[in-house]
Amino acid sequence: MTVGGTRLFLGTAVTAAVVTAVLYAVPAGQILYFATYGAICALSWWAALRLVAGSDRRPWLLVATAQTLWLTGDAIEMAFFLFGEVPAVGVSDAFWLGGYPLVATALVLMARRRAPGRLSGGVLDALTLTTVAALASWQFLIQPLFEYGFGDAVVPALYPVGDIVLLAAVLFLTLSPGERGAPTLLLFGAVSTYLAVDLGYNLLPYVLDYQYVEKLGAGLLAGHALMVAAMLHPGRAELTHPGSRVRTLHPARVVFLGLALLGTPALALRYAGFSGQELATIVASAACAAFVLARFTTAVREQERMQAELAYQAHHDPLTGLVNRTVMHDTLEETVRVSGTGAAVLYLDLDGFKEINDRHGHDAGDAVLVEIAGRLSAAMDGTGLVARLGGDEFVLLRPESSAEETVRLAERVLEEIPRPVLFRGHRLSVGASIGIAVHSGDLSEGTPTEMLRAADTAMYSAKRLGRGRWVAADGSGPLLAA
Incomplete structure (x- = not known):
C-alpha cells in the first residue's frame, strides 16, 4: 500500500473518533455527520475500484453499495425532518434495510475466498452462536413489537432480523480458517458496532428520552469508519486470499x-x-x-x-531436520515463478562421503550429515533455505542474491565443509562439489526445474574438474567467473 493509502487509513480512524465525540456537543453535528459520512462513502468506492482488482473487488463493491444505501436513507430521513413530518415507517427504511444483506453477502464471499473447502467448522460454530442470539432477539426484541399489532411491527422487526444475518456472516468470516489480523478485527469491530447501536435503538427508549437515543448515530458513523478502514488497511488481502497459517x-x-x-x-x-x-x-x-x-x-x-x-x-528430513525436496521445489517455484524475484541455487554433493560410510559405518555417516547440515544452515546467516535432497546431496536457495554474494557463499561453504567431524575418537573429513545457477526472475531464462537441473549438471562438472570447487551453470542467469 502507498504512503497516501496508509494516511487515508489512519485519517479515517482519527476522523471517526473526533466526529463521534463532536456529535454529542456541537449543534451543527448533523452537518458534520453528513460531511464525514459522505467522505467515508467516497473512500469506500475509491478503495473498491482502485485498491483491489478482479474478483477480490466484489465484496468491497457490495460494502460500498451498502454504505451508499445507508447514507441515502439518512439523507431522506433528514429531508423529512427539515421539510415535513418524519414517518414511523418510510422510504428511508428500505434503504437502511437494503444494506444488511449486501454487507452480509460481502462477508460470506470473503470467507469463501480465503478458506475454500475448509468452511464446515466455521459454519457450524457460527450457526451455533447465531441460533442462541436469534432466540434471544426473538424473545426480547421481536416478539414484544407484535404486541402493538402485526402491521406496525413488520418493518421494525426486520432490523433485529438484519442484525442476526450480519452476526451470522461476521461470525462465519471470523471463525473460518485464515489470517485474523487487523483488517479482520476492523470488520468484526464495525459489525459489532452496528449490532450494539441497533440494540441501543431498541432498548434505550425504555429508559432514556429520544434526544439522547438519537445520538447513537455517532456510533453508526464509527462503525462505517471501521468498515472503510478495513478496506484501506495495507493487509486487506488477508480477507480475500487463502492464508497459509494453520489455526x-x-x-x-x-x-x-x-x-x-x-x-x-x-x-x-x-x-x-x-x-x-x-x-x-x-x-x-x-x-x-x-x-x-x-x-x-x-x-x-x-x-x-x-x-x-x-x-x-x-x-522435513528426519535425520538432519532440514526441509526436503518438496519444500525446496515449492519455495523455488514461489520465488521465481510467482514472486518474480531473482534467486541463486547452490547444488552441493559431498566428496568422500561414501568412503566414510564404508569404513566407519552408517552411524558415522549420519553424524557427518547432521554436522554438515548445521554448518550449511549457519553459512546462510538466517537467509534463504537449506534442503537435503537425499543421500549426501544438499541444495542452498538464496532469494535475490547477486553473483558476488553467491560466490562468497559458495567459497564460505567450501571452507566450512572440510573441517573434521569428531566421531567416537575419529576425525572424519569430507569435501564438497558445488554447482551454481542464478535466475533473475525472468521466466525466459528457464523454469525453476530447469534451473535446478542446470545447477545439478554444474555440480557434476565440478566433480570432473577435481572436486572441492564450484562451477557456474551456463544459460541460467549471469555466468559467474569460474
Whole structure:
C-alpha cells in the first residue's frame, strides 16, 4: 500500500473518533455527520475500484453499495425532518434495510475466498452462536413489537432480523480458517458496532428520552469508519486470499460455544420461572457442559498435535531436520515463478562421503550429515533455505542474491565443509562439489526445474574438474567467473 493509502487509513480512524465525540456537543453535528459520512462513502468506492482488482473487488463493491444505501436513507430521513413530518415507517427504511444483506453477502464471499473447502467448522460454530442470539432477539426484541399489532411491527422487526444475518456472516468470516489480523478485527469491530447501536435503538427508549437515543448515530458513523478502514488497511488481502497459517482451537471459542450450549435452556427458563429445582438443573447442566467441552478440547488439541507432527514429517528430513525436496521445489517455484524475484541455487554433493560410510559405518555417516547440515544452515546467516535432497546431496536457495554474494557463499561453504567431524575418537573429513545457477526472475531464462537441473549438471562438472570447487551453470542467469 502507498504512503497516501496508509494516511487515508489512519485519517479515517482519527476522523471517526473526533466526529463521534463532536456529535454529542456541537449543534451543527448533523452537518458534520453528513460531511464525514459522505467522505467515508467516497473512500469506500475509491478503495473498491482502485485498491483491489478482479474478483477480490466484489465484496468491497457490495460494502460500498451498502454504505451508499445507508447514507441515502439518512439523507431522506433528514429531508423529512427539515421539510415535513418524519414517518414511523418510510422510504428511508428500505434503504437502511437494503444494506444488511449486501454487507452480509460481502462477508460470506470473503470467507469463501480465503478458506475454500475448509468452511464446515466455521459454519457450524457460527450457526451455533447465531441460533442462541436469534432466540434471544426473538424473545426480547421481536416478539414484544407484535404486541402493538402485526402491521406496525413488520418493518421494525426486520432490523433485529438484519442484525442476526450480519452476526451470522461476521461470525462465519471470523471463525473460518485464515489470517485474523487487523483488517479482520476492523470488520468484526464495525459489525459489532452496528449490532450494539441497533440494540441501543431498541432498548434505550425504555429508559432514556429520544434526544439522547438519537445520538447513537455517532456510533453508526464509527462503525462505517471501521468498515472503510478495513478496506484501506495495507493487509486487506488477508480477507480475500487463502492464508497459509494453520489455526488451532482457541480457548475463547470453546468458552463461547459452551455458553451457546447453555443459552437455549437458560432462555427457556424465562417462561418456566426460577425455583430451587430449576436452578439446580441449570447449574448441573453447566457443569456437565464444561466437562464435555474440556474433554472435547483435549481431544482436539491431541489431534492438532498429531497433525502438526505429520505435517513436519512430510516436509522435513528426519535425520538432519532440514526441509526436503518438496519444500525446496515449492519455495523455488514461489520465488521465481510467482514472486518474480531473482534467486541463486547452490547444488552441493559431498566428496568422500561414501568412503566414510564404508569404513566407519552408517552411524558415522549420519553424524557427518547432521554436522554438515548445521554448518550449511549457519553459512546462510538466517537467509534463504537449506534442503537435503537425499543421500549426501544438499541444495542452498538464496532469494535475490547477486553473483558476488553467491560466490562468497559458495567459497564460505567450501571452507566450512572440510573441517573434521569428531566421531567416537575419529576425525572424519569430507569435501564438497558445488554447482551454481542464478535466475533473475525472468521466466525466459528457464523454469525453476530447469534451473535446478542446470545447477545439478554444474555440480557434476565440478566433480570432473577435481572436486572441492564450484562451477557456474551456463544459460541460467549471469555466468559467474569460474
